[in-house]
Amino acid sequence: MAADTATTPTLAPVPQITAHEVTRERTGLIDWLTTTDHKKIGILYLVTTFAFFLIGGVEALMMRLQLGTAENTLLDPSTFNALFTMHGTTMIFLFVVPIMAGFGNYFVPLMIGARDMAFPRLNALSYWLLLAGGVVFYASLFFSPPEAGWTMYTPLSNETFSEGGGVDAWIFLVHLTGLSSLVGAINFYVTIANMRAPGMGWGRLPLFVWTILVYAILLILALPVIAGAVTLLLTDRHFGTHFYDPTEGGSPLLWQHLFWFFGHPEVYIMVLPGFGIISEVLPVFARKPIFGYKAIAASSVVIAFLGLLVWAHHMFTTPSPTVVLVFFMMSSFLIGIPTGIKIFNWIATLWRGTIEFKTPLIFAIGFLSQFTIGGITGIIVAIFPVDWQLHDTYFVVAHFHYTLMGGAVFAIFAGLYYWFPKISGRMMNETLGKWSFALMYIGFNLTFLIQHTIGMDGMPRRVYEYPDVGNLVLYNRISTVGAFILGLGILLTVINVLRSVKRGPVAGPDPWKANTLEWFSPSPPPANNFDVVPRVRSVEPMKDIRRQIAHATGSGTPEAPPAPESLVRG
Amino acid sequence: MAPINRRHIFTAVLLAAVAGCLALAPAAMADFFTPESGGSPNADRIDTLYKIVFAVGIVVFVGVEGTLLYTLIKFRARKGAVAAQIHGNTRLEIGWTVGAALILVVLAAVTFIALPGIRDPENSSAEASALVQPVSAHGEKRVPPDGKALNIEVTGQQYVWRYTYPDGDDNPLNNPYSYEEMVVPVGATVTLDIRSLDVAHAWWIPELGGKMDAIPGYTNYTWFKATKPGVFRGQCAELCGRNHANMVAQVRAVPPAEYQQYIERLSNDIAAANADAAESRRKLDADPQATP
Numbered sequence: 001m002a003a004d005t006a007t008t009p010t011l012a013p014v015p016q017i018t019a020h021e022v023t024r025e026r027t028g029l030i031d032w033l034t035t036t037d038h039k040k041i042g043i044l045y046l047v048t049t050f051a052f053f054l055i056g057g058v059e060a061l062m063m064r065l066q067l068g069t070a071e072n073t074l075l076d077p078s079t080f081n082a083l084f085t086m087h088g089t090t091m092i093f094l095f096v097v098p099i100m101a102g103f104g105n106y107f108v109p110l111m112i113g114a115r116d117m118a119f120p121r122l123n124a125l126s127y128w129l130l131l132a133g134g135v136v137f138y139a140s141l142f143f144s145p146p147e148a149g150w151t152m153y154t155p156l157s158n159e160t161f162s163e164g165g166g167v168d169a170w171i172f173l174v175h176l177t178g179l180s181s182l183v184g185a186i187n188f189y190v191t192i193a194n195m196r197a198p199g200m201g202w203g204r205l206p207l208f209v210w211t212i213l214v215y216a217i218l219l220i221l222a223l224p225v226i227a228g229a230v231t232l233l234l235t236d237r238h239f240g241t242h243f244y245d246p247t248e249g250g251s252p253l254l255w256q257h258l259f260w261f262f263g264h265p266e267v268y269i270m271v272l273p274g275f276g277i278i279s280e281v282l283p284v285f286a287r288k289p290i291f292g293y294k295a296i297a298a299s300s301v302v303i304a305f306l307g308l309l310v311w312a313h314h315m316f317t318t319p320s321p322t323v324v325l326v327f328f329m330m331s332s333f334l335i336g337i338p339t340g341i342k343i344f345n346w347i348a349t350l351w352r353g354t355i356e357f358k359t360p361l362i363f364a365i366g367f368l369s370q371f372t373i374g375g376i377t378g379i380i381v382a383i384f385p386v387d388w389q390l391h392d393t394y395f396v397v398a399h400f401h402y403t404l405m406g407g408a409v410f411a412i413f414a415g416l417y418y419w420f421p422k423i424s425g426r427m428m429n430e431t432l433g434k435w436s437f438a439l440m441y442i443g444f445n446l447t448f449l450i451q452h453t454i455g456m457d458g459m460p461r462r463v464y465e466y467p468d469v470g471n472l473v474l475y476n477r478i479s480t481v482g483a484f485i486l487g488l489g490i491l492l493t494v495i496n497v498l499r500s501v502k503r504g505p506v507a508g509p510d511p512w513k514a515n516t517l518e519w520f521s522p523s524p525p526p527a528n529n530f531d532v533v534p535r536v537r538s539v540e541p542m543k544d545i546r547r548q549i550a551h552a553t554g555s556g557t558p559e560a561p562p563a564p565e566s567l568v569r570g
Numbered sequence: 571m572a573p574i575n576r577r578h579i580f581t582a583v584l585l586a587a588v589a590g591c592l593a594l595a596p597a598a599m600a601d602f603f604t605p606e607s608g609g610s611p612n613a614d615r616i617d618t619l620y621k622i623v624f625a626v627g628i629v630v631f632v633g634v635e636g637t638l639l640y641t642l643i644k645f646r647a648r649k650g651a652v653a654a655q656i657h658g659n660t661r662l663e664i665g666w667t668v669g670a671a672l673i674l675v676v677l678a679a680v681t682f683i684a685l686p687g688i689r690d691p692e693n694s695s696a697e698a699s700a701l702v703q704p705v706s707a708h709g710e711k712r713v714p715p716d717g718k719a720l721n722i723e724v725t726g727q728q729y730v731w732r733y734t735y736p737d738g739d740d741n742p743l744n745n746p747y748s749y750e751e752m753v754v755p756v757g758a759t760v761t762l763d764i765r766s767l768d769v770a771h772a773w774w775i776p777e778l779g780g781k782m783d784a785i786p787g788y789t790n791y792t793w794f795k796a797t798k799p800g801v802f803r804g805q806c807a808e809l810c811g812r813n814h815a816n817m818v819a820q821v822r823a824v825p826p827a828e829y830q831q832y833i834e835r836l837s838n839d840i841a842a843a844n845a846d847a848a849e850s851r852r853k854l855d856a857d858p859q860a861t862p
Binding site: 077147155161246250252253286288289291295320322330337340343344350351354355368372380386391393442460462465 | 582586606615620630631634635638641646648652653657658662663670671677688710728769770779780782783785790805806807809810811812813815816
């Protein structure tokens, strides 16, 4: 359509696709198994990771059920330990990190005006490695699931204290998903660096793509470290080495340093693409350009850099010199500055806008309000003398769920509601979406706000039972009830997706009147995405295109309300 | 069905949050918003530091969330409203960057002021001065200014804590020791050497200060000074295996005289048990079929 307008977008030469033979298009299962189309791989990623999210969620509910009352005998300690180990591992390695790759796979090429990822087959390999990692890990359910926590601290994870193959299954999961992410990260990097639409300089790169770029770089820097660390653990367990064995001159602290050198960047790997989603959603529904584009893009880079320098704030209670503790406290403080800059810029984006309360925006607001709490408690636990009280308690559990669940997961839901029309060609149900949000928001805060107090009252994390002292039973029961409300809210979104994918109203290419290039293609986009790739003249190419069309056809204001059902109420 | 009014959603959420807080208020002890304290000066100082940081956090929280809420209400889409097409404001960017940095500078300053009182052991009170002995500082081990403390070794193992009390001589093998419950004299500064025999554990009695990990191959140090008699409960805070939840610890603070009696009884009990065991061994050596 843009080709018809008065100022025809000029085309730079793009790599030509040459057909050597005509093969019949595959359909059905074979198509899904053999596809190298970034959109289909993206869908595979999204569906698989969401399935793991539901499994991890059920594990969480089982734990909350066990903790619903004092000295509960519902689960035995080994089951409980296996549950929190699998919950953490699943949510991190099989949900939050790879679902960001799923969104990235689907939308990075579309947003930068490319026809696919740079290496489509490598892209398929990424997905299948991820699935293999998940399958290998969950296969341990049939022999002995790991019980040493997702952090796998040695010597507890050594052969002496963790017999059976559970820890080994976890090691293989780290290797397989790590390879998957590494290959995917290189693919993202090359795609973003080389395949942008004509005119799309670094200063016009959509902010979601910026965060995927930083996500890819962080993965490339952090994953080799954990790959090495778990390999040493594997050789310690089975081949007679003693890297982490204190009785033979090894060091358990070595594991902690290596693990967190990966583990903390991993936190930003999980949350940065969420930041990107928020940066895309807010301007669209505020009908206003993003406030401080450069500041937001730059702060992602700064967060990534500082994120590599804060790992030992997970180790404030280990035998470490004060100067080390001070360094890691100060570096953790510093990371609060770029994060604060992001939050201020997001609120400034909403300021003086005309905010349309669609479900994606509401989830983005949920993110903003909850991530702020996670950020503030993050500063509190960064103060190491205070952390001596809070470390390894439910306070910390509450803190990181505010950043990862209240933050990253709410951003993922914002992204899901925002991009679902593009992926499926159909709109989700707004009413159901808002109910889902309301239940998730109330449920989430009910579950985790009280956990700050539970921790300060002296309850450590990772305990399968607790005594009936003080108000612990009351507080834990509130948390358990909240968890089930949260689960119900998530279930509503699942129902919404399943209903809408077949029966939702047809979306059309650009239902939100959005800003970025993925909305230039039909919904769902065809193979190879674009017939013509428009020249990009700003950070909001779709707004330019709509303006051009309005100018050419004289069809009134380009910023008219998008669709009848989204008309605002006075 | 009629779409839910956004204002109602947010009002409902806000009311729910406020109602939740109010409902909990009667149950809220002084410690609802703060860590445990009251047993030892270092715990009290952590509590004070926490309160200062928490107050700053509340100000930031109210500022950010309040602005957000105001923005959402004030700038919701209405008929005829046009969004301002602003792309940014450099002065504002610099302003909030500096603002955030200043808050952190203040927090860092407060922390550095509070740190020595939390980290460094203080002198014992006069009432317990007879029970403390010279202890040497080395590496990360800190001692009170007068160089005297009651130095107890804390050793973690799956799933019990063992405490070895000083007996005044250099031989560590004949010291009195106890499991699970540590008895200390009120007013004495107790310095702890924390070690582990197997996996990582963490020593933590919330009312007596922060936790310190027990890592095999390392010695970790902390201290406390019980300011009143009583029993202070805690438990292992680092995942150490299946019975991690049951690896409990308690410190019983008693008047100095009672502490001396306790140590004497402990030594006598251990000596008696050793004598019994020696007797059994002697019998078994003479006749392997004997009932020991």
